[in-house]
Amino acid sequence: MKEGYIEKSMEATAAEMEAINRYTRRNYRPEEVYTFSLVLCDNDVDRDFECFPKESLEKLSEMFLGKTCILDHERKSSNQTARIYQTRLERAAGQRTQAGEELARLTAKAYLPRTQGNEETIELIDSGILKEVSVSCSVKRRACSICGKEECAHTAGKTYGGKLAYALLLEPADAYECSFVAVPAQRGAGVVKRFLAPGEKVEKLLSSPPDGEVLLTKAQVREIGRRFSQLAEKAQWGQMYRRELEEGVLKYSAIAQPQMPRKVMEAAVKGLGLGELSMMERAYRQMAQSMLPLKPQLAPDGEEERETCNGAFLI
Ligand SMILES: [Zn+2]
Numbered sequence: 001m002k003e004g005y006i007e008k009s010m011e012a013t014a015a016e017m018e019a020i021n022r023y024t025r026r027n028y029r030p031e032e033v034y035t036f037s038l039v040l041c042d043n044d045v046d047r048d049f050e051c052f053p054k055e056s057l058e059k060l061s062e063m064f065l066g067k068t069c070i071l072d073h074e075r076k077s078s079n080q081t082a083r084i085y086q087t088r089l090e091r092a093a094g095q096r097t098q099a100g101e102e103l104a105r106l107t108a109k110a111y112l113p114r115t116q117g118n119e120e121t122i123e124l125i126d127s128g129i130l131k132e133v134s135v136s137c138s139v140k141r142r143a144c145s146i147c148g149k150e151e152c153a154h155t156a157g158k159t160y161g162g163k164l165a166y167a168l169l170l171e172p173a174d175a176y177e178c179s180f181v182a183v184p185a186q187r188g189a190g191v192v193k194r195f196l197a198p199g200e201k202v203e204k205l206l207s208s209p210p211d212g213e214v215l216l217t218k219a220q221v222r223e224i225g226r227r228f229s230q231l232a233e234k235a236q237w238g239q240m241y242r243r244e245l246e247e248g249v250l251k252y253s254a255i256a257q258p259q260m261p262r263k264v265m266e267a268a269v270k271g272l273g274l275g276e277l278s279m280m281e282r283a284y285r286q287m288a289q290s291m292l293p294l295k296p297q298l299a300p301d302g303e304e305e306r307e308t309c310n311g312a313f314l315i
Contacts, residue, residue, distance in 0.1 A: 009036040049156035063175035082110040140171035252284035
């Protein structure tokens with residue numbers, strides 16, 4: 001199974017109509033068919049660390065001729081299919097594969113009759129919703145890119161002496177249908193697909209993300225956004241609480257230890273965690289209170305008020 005994609009839709013030329021009409025029972029006119037081109041596969045190393053060498057692509061080019069493209073979710077309905085009427089191996093000028101060879105793409109042209117039942121499919125292709133196709137075929141041999149053997153100790157995906165090891169897919173045996181897949185679902189094919197189960201915490205995904213791409217639903221993105229703004233608000237409260245504690249330490253330490261330079265205390269509180277800062281504030285406050293028990297702003301009433309007020313910020 002490989003992935004390809006639809007390139008564009010276009011008007012069928014007279015030569016193309018001839019090719020199309022080889023597959024139809026009666027002769028269709030250009031306005032009766034909808035045609036589009038697609039890229040089936042290329043000779044680059046894919047994410048499974050496999051690669052079709054050009055010879056394999058040439059063979060596949062013949063094999064895909066006349067094969068159908070099926071709309072994934074409508075497998076049963078025979079008129080929801082397109083047929084490949086032309087294939088071609090195209091060179092991508094100036095582009096190289098990971099292995100340093102000239103990039104070659106196996107492209108195909110397919111048609112759909114313009115029937116009422118196909119209107120939706122055509123709309124989905126034109127709008128880009130149906131863009132990717134999955135292509136399946138079988139090969140007789142897989143050979144190692146490093147040593148050429150079918151069985152060896154090299155592991156695809158690893159590099160040996162600076163050279164990437166991958167599997168060469170050789171001697172195609174058959175090409176099967178290709179199927180359209182709507183883009184959102186297709187994004188996951190071959191890629192790690194990770195939806196959170198209902199009720200599963202987003203933290204779990206954030207703390208141990210899987211390898212590869214992560215796919216989130218809109219609801220999950222909204223949930224992360226909601227949690228983020230909640231935390232941002234809490235962080236603001238925390239900062240306010242911290243400033244209050246710092247000011248308290250500076251104020252009470254000036255009373256309890258007047259010989260201590262303010263700069264030293266300022267530097268000291270900066271390095272403290274919130275818990276230590278809170279303990280320090282309490283200690284200096286008590287020291288200051290015991291030294292100046294009658295000072296109005298340090299009276300028990302004010303003290304209680306302060307506790308209540310801080311209580312809201314305690315984490
Ligand atoms: Zn090998």
